[in-house]
Amino acid sequence: MPIDPTQPYDDQNIFAKILRGEIPAKTVYDDDYAVAFHDIAPQAPHHILVIPRGRYVSWDDFSANASDEEIAGFVRAVGAVARAAGVVESGYRLLANVGLDAGQEVPHLHVHIFAGQPLGPMLSR
Template sequence: MPIDATLPYDPDNIFAKILRGEIPSKTVYEDEHALAFHDVNPQAPQHILVIPKGAYVSWDDFSAHAPDAEIAGFVRAVGTVARNAGMVAEGYRLLANIGQQSGQEVPHLHVHIFAGKPLGPMLVR
């Protein structure tokens, strides 16, 4: 069920549980600001999720409340993950759903990185 990006953070969301080690993930990258892991239901041959380690519901929440070092670290982590996965040469797509109308399902900011095939247009025309 999509969530409202203005809702308070839910510490029992699935990504919070992954960060606490309560749910396993196939980790591909981790540093002080971010964790990246393979999506359990991939929508492309390569589908990696990158999440900040802080408790942020959305990009709006993150950009308004995270310290500058955390924002920079998270953005760098997304780029590092794509580079390390070999996605740069062929190209990749970043997607962050924010709020109910976008289809955000987990109330923890996350960026999807898709690659490995031609992805087509972003939205149906």
């Protein structure tokens, strides 16, 4: 069920539990600013989620409230994950759903990296 990003951060969301080590994840990247792991229901041959370590519900929340250091660290992490996955040359798509209309399901900012096949149009027509 999509979430309302204007609601307070929920410490019981699945990504918060992954960050605390309460739920296992197939981690591919981990630093002071971000953690990246394979999606449990991949929508492309490569489907990796990148999440900031901070308590941010959405891109709007993150861009308004994160420090410059957190923002830079997170953006750099997304690029590092794409490079490490070997998808830069063939191409990849970044997706961050925000709010009800976009279908955001987990109330913790996350960026999807999709790659490994032609991904088609960005939106259904």
